[in-house]
Amino acid sequence: MKTIAKISAVCILLLTTSCMFDGIKGNRIVKTDTRNISSDFEAIRISNGIDVYLTMGNSVSLKLEADENLHDIIQTEVEDGVLRIYADQNIWSAKRKRVYLSAQEINDIKVTSGSELMTENTLKTEDLKISITSGAEARMTLDVNNLSCSTTSGSDARLEGRANHFVARSTSGSGLKASGLETKTCDARVTSGADISVNVSEELDASATSGGDIRFTGNPKKVRKNSSSGGDVRG
Numbered sequence: 001m002k003t004i005a006k007i008s009a010v011c012i013l014l015l016t017t018s019c020m021f022d023g024i025k026g027n028r029i030v031k032t033d034t035r036n037i038s039s040d041f042e043a044i045r046i047s048n049g050i051d052v053y054l055t056m057g058n059s060v061s062l063k064l065e066a067d068e069n070l071h072d073i074i075q076t077e078v079e080d081g082v083l084r085i086y087a088d089q090n091i092w093s094a095k096r097k098r099v100y101l102s103a104q105e106i107n108d109i110k111v112t113s114g115s116e117l118m119t120e121n122t123l124k125t126e127d128l129k130i131s132i133t134s135g136a137e138a139r140m141t142l143d144v145n146n147l148s149c150s151t152t153s154g155s156d157a158r159l160e161g162r163a164n165h166f167v168a169r170s171t172s173g174s175g176l177k178a179s180g181l182e183t184k185t186c187d188a189r190v191t192s193g194a195d196i197s198v199n200v201s202e203e204l205d206a207s208a209t210s211g212g213d214i215r216f217t218g219n220p221k222k223v224r225k226n227s228s229s230g231g232d233v234r235g
Contacts (some may be wrong), residue, residue, distance in 0.1 A: 023090025026067030030096045033064045033071055038078040043108035044101075046115045046136075048087035050074065052099045055120040056106070063100040070094055082108075111136040111155075122161060132157045132174070142181065151176045151194065170194035170212065179217055188214050190231065206233045 039060040046052050062076055073089045074097065085099055110131040111117045117138045124143040132138050132155040139158050147163035151174035160180035168188040170176045176190075179197040186200045190212030198204070200220040208214045208231030216223075216235050225233040 023092040024070065024073065025092045026094030026097070027069045028095040029068045030065060031068045031071065035062045035064060035076055037062050037076060037083065039104065041078045041081050041083040041103075042105050043082040044103075044106060044110070044117075045082055045084045045086070046109075046111045046117055047085070047113045049091060049114040050085050050087065050097050050099060051116045051118075052085060052101055052111075053118050053120055054106070054123070055100070055102045056104070056123050057102050058104065059102060060104060061102045065098045065100065066096050067094045070097060074099075109138075111138055130157065147181075147183075149176060149178070166198065166200075168196050168198060170196050179215070182218070186216075186220075188216075190214050207231075208233050 037060065064071060064074060066074055070091060073087050075088055076085050076099065091097060105125065106123060107125055107127055108129045112134045114135045116136065119140045122141045122143050127146045128142065128144045130138065130149040132151045134153045134155065136155045142159060142161040142163060144163045146165045148167040149157060149159065150169040151157050153172045154174055156175045159178040162182050164184050166183040166186040168176055168178065168186060170190045171192045171194050173192065174194045176196045179199050181199060183198065183200050185203045186198050188196050188198055188206045190196045190208045191210045193211040195213045197215040199218040200216055201218045202220055203222045204216055204220045206214045206216065206225045208227045209229050211230040214233045227233050
């Protein structure tokens with residue numbers, strides 16, 4: 001079941017990205033551009049294979065580092081409190097398509113379509129919602145009170161740091177690796193060949209179905225677990 005789910009996730013990803021092969025090819029001459037953006041955002045949307053390096057600080061800035069002929073099609077715009085980083089045309093290949101972002105406050109992140117998000121320092125906030133989908137990846141260090149993270153469709157998230165309360169969801173051959181994230185309470189749900197690993201000290205509520213796996217460490221004081229259809233929950 002898990003193998004079938006992972007193969008299905010890969011097929012979905014290939015179908016999603018296949019249209020990129022008729023897109024623009026980068027000229028491999030990497031140029032850097034500092035862009036002025038509004039500071040009025042607390043949410044980020046990243047797509048179209050753009051890689052973003054996020055630093056939390058006291059000011060907002062954005063630098064694009066990409067093949068010269070791709071600068072005009074890579075968009076960075078703030079609308080209704082959301083910073084959107086995307087390409088308005090398909091990019092077939094590129095030597096680089098990277099954004100360096102400094103932000104003051106972030107509470108909502110969505111990464112999709114083969115993009116990557118990496119934090120350069122600790123993202124500290126009260127509440128944070130993360131969604132990683134369609135072959136995207138995230139590598140993040142966090143200090144959060146209430147954290148929600150979902151992965152799907154062959155995507156992958158690796159979380160470290162601390163979160164008091166953690167809601168974890170993974171499906172369709174994706175992975176959520178959070179054994180390096182110290183949590184007090186965790187509600188974890190996994191299905192369709194996905195994998196979750198968590199580190200919980202007090203209370204864990206875990207459910208695994210359809211070939212999904214949950215692995216937990218931290219010796220939680222209270223564990224409620226449910227598994228069916230080839231799912232597995234183990235400490």
